[in-house]
Amino acid sequence: MYRLSKISFVLLLSIGFVSCQSGNGKSQDKIILADIPVLELQPKSIEVPKTYVCDLQAVQFVEVRAKVEGFVAKIYVDEGQFVKKGQSLFQLTSNEFNEMVNSANAKLMQARAEAKSTALEVERLKILVDKKIISSSELELARAKNSVSQSAILEAESLLKNAQTGLSYTTIKAPFDGIVDRIPYKTGSLVTAGDLLTNITDISEVFAYYKVTENEYLKYMRDRLEEVSESDENGDEVVSLILSDGQTYPYVGKLETMEADFEKGTGSIAFRVRFPNPDQLIKHGASGKVQMDNMLDDIFLIPQKSTFEIQDYSYVYILDKNNIVRVRSFVPLQRYGVYYISDSFEPGDRIIFEGIQQLKDGMEIVPMAVSEKEAYDTLVNAF
CATH class of the missing domain: 2.40.50.100 (RNA polymerase II/Efflux pump adaptor protein, barrel-sandwich hybrid domain)
Known part of the structure; x- marks a missing residue:
C-alpha cells in the first residue's frame, strides 16, 4: 500500500487513458485517476463534550x-x-x-x-x-x-x-x-x-445556572428515562466547569434541578449545577462554561479535509459500486476535532479521503483503501 504522504505525487503520475468507442465510430479518451485514497464509513458511538455559558452564584446570597x-x-x-x-x-x-x-x-x-x-x-x-x-x-x-x-x-x-x-x-x-x-x-x-x-455571601458551594433549548431538554429527559448516564451513587449527573480564563475547575459538579417553565421569549429552560468551592476560588457573580459529555450513537466521522463548501452547504465525494465519483451534500451536526459529525450516511459508504481537488462529479477512479487509523494519523500529523 502506498504511503499517504506520497499521494500528491502519485496523483500526478497515476493518470491513465482508456480508449472507448463512441456512437459515431470515433475514439474518445476518458481520464481515470488511479490510487485515490478512499475511506469507508462505519457508524460509531462517541461521547462529545458540549459546553454551555453559565452564571455562577453563591449558594447563599443575602x-x-x-x-x-x-x-x-x-x-x-x-x-x-x-x-x-x-x-x-x-x-x-x-x-x-x-x-x-x-x-x-x-x-x-x-x-x-x-x-x-x-x-x-x-x-x-x-x-x-x-x-x-x-x-x-x-x-x-x-x-x-x-x-x-x-x-x-x-x-x-x-x-x-x-x-x-x-x-x-x-x-x-x-x-x-x-x-x-x-x-x-x-x-x-x-x-x-x-x-x-x-x-453576605456563602461561597462554600456555588450554583451554576445555564440554559438549554427545548429540543436539548427533551433529549436529555428521554435519555434519563431510557438509561442511566454517568452518575454518582445518588444518580446525579457529573458536570465539569471551565472558568473564564479557560482553565478547567478541579472539582466536578452535580446536576440538581431545573426551572419549572420555559422562557417565553427564548424558548429555553435553565438547569442548575452545584459545585463545591472549598478554596473559595469562585466568587458570586462570576462566569464560566459548564461542560457535559453527550453520547451520540450511530453517527459518522467525516474528515474535514475530505469536504468542501458551496454557498454554505457542505459536500463530499462519494464513490459508488462502479467506482464512479458522485457529489453528495450532507449536514454536519457539529465539529469534533479534525472531523465533522454527521448522520447523513449509510454504513459502508465510501468517501474520497484526499485529492478532492482533482475530481469532478461523474469521474471514474481506481480507489486505494485507507484504514481509519491511517486516516486519523494523517489528519493529526497535518497539524
Missing part, C-alpha cells in the same frame, strides 16, 4: 438592609471579612428605641398593678355577696373591670415586644456564615428602613 431608621453608630466588620452566623455587623443609634422599651415597660407594670387591684376587689365583693350584704350586680361590675385590666396587660405586653423588636433591629447581625461585601455607609451616616448596608 442583602443586609436596615429595618429601622437611624445613624450608623458602629461598624464591627470590614469588607471581605468572613463572619459567623449571629455575629454583629452594624450598630445603629438606639436612644429612641430604648425610650420606647422603657415606656412600654412602665405601661405593663401599671396594667399589672391595676389588674391586681381589680382582682382583690373581686375577692372582697364576693365575700360580701356571699353574706348577702350587697347585691351580686356590684360583683359582676368588679369582674368586668378585672377583665378590662387583664386585656390592658396583654396590650402592654404587645407594646413591649414591639419596642424590644425595634430595639433589636438597631443591632444588625449576620444571618449565616459568609463573607462581607462592600459597605457603602460609614460611621455617622443616616440610614432609613430598607437601605442596603452590605451583602
